[in-house]
Amino acid sequence: MFEWVILCFVCLVFVSIVIDTLRLGISPMPSSLAVTSVVVKQLPVEVGQCCLEAGCGWGTLLFAMAKQHPDVRFVGVEASIFPYLFCVLRKMFTRTENVELCWQDVFTYPFGRVDVLVCYLFPAGMDTLKEKCEDELKQGAYVVSHTFRVPTWEPVDVVRLHDLYNTPVYTYQWGVLSGSGDTSSLVGEKNS
Numbered sequence: 741m742f743e744w745v746i747l748c749f750v751c752l753v754f755v756s757i758v759i760d761t762l763r764l765g766i767s768p769m770p771s772s773l774a775v776t777s778v779v780v781k782q783l784p785v786e787v788g789q790c791c792l793e794a795g796c797g798w799g800t801l802l803f804a805m806a807k808q809h810p811d812v813r814f815v816g817v818e819a820s821i822f823p824y825l826f827c828v829l830r831k832m833f834t835r836t837e838n839v840e841l842c843w844q845d846v847f848t849y850p851f852g853r854v855d856v857l858v859c860y861l862f863p864a865g866m867d868t869l870k871e872k873c874e875d876e877l878k879q880g881a882y883v884v885s886h887t888f889r890v891p892t893w894e895p896v897d898v899v900r901l902h903d904l905y906n907t908p909v910y911t912y913q914w915g916v917l918s919g920s921g922d923t924s925s926l927v928g929e930k931n932s
């Protein structure tokens with residue numbers, strides 16, 4: 741009997757993740773350890789600021805950032821129910837006070853008080869995110885996105901990892917254009 745309950749639960753989680761993946765356009769695939777460590781290190785946050793992660797998945801990036809920056813408020817918004825519930829358990833067990841979680845479509849979450857927005861989304865999601873950022877983000881707020889660019893925006897910094905995909909980590913500052921052409925660099929060789 742117990743085995744059946746476990747099996748049904750596993751099937752439910754699997755089906756729910758597949759449905760949410762089709763609905764949202766991306767699976768809850770976590771950032772790699774290498775990318776996480778670069779994003780955590782170069783996060784342009786200051787004490788007391790608010791950092792929002794759009795689509796926090798299982799919390800891989802969110803909890804790493806929150807641990808490294810205990811004086812910053814982190815909000816993780818996730819629309820897929822089981823990754824969100826996993827983050828709730830993770831917060832409970834790790835007693836991470838500076839993390840808030842929302843089960844919500846991030847495109848309905850207000851960006852007005854966000855100082856730094858972090859994301860690992862997908863091309864169509866970046867189009868929607870760009871429009872919302874242009875409408876709501878305050879001037880000077882940062883957007884850190886890895887793998888996918890914010891279309892037409894010019895990054896103030898790009899770091900490329902020495903991994904299989906040379907994963908780029910883009911940093912943008914809304915209202916500030918770097919103006920330089922190729923800003924990409926290998927990890928550790930930051931440019932501005």
Ligand SMILES: C[S@@+](CC[C@H](N)C(=O)[O-])C[C@H]1O[C@@H](n2cnc3c(N)ncnc32)[C@H](O)[C@@H]1O
Binds near residue numbers: 768
């Ligand atoms: C590639 S995963 C990245 C997860 C996490 N940010 C990380 O780096 O480990 C993208 C996540 O964004 C979530 N997502 C996609 N569209 C969303 C939306 N409109 N609102 C909230 N979450 C969304 C997906 O459910 C998924 O968990």
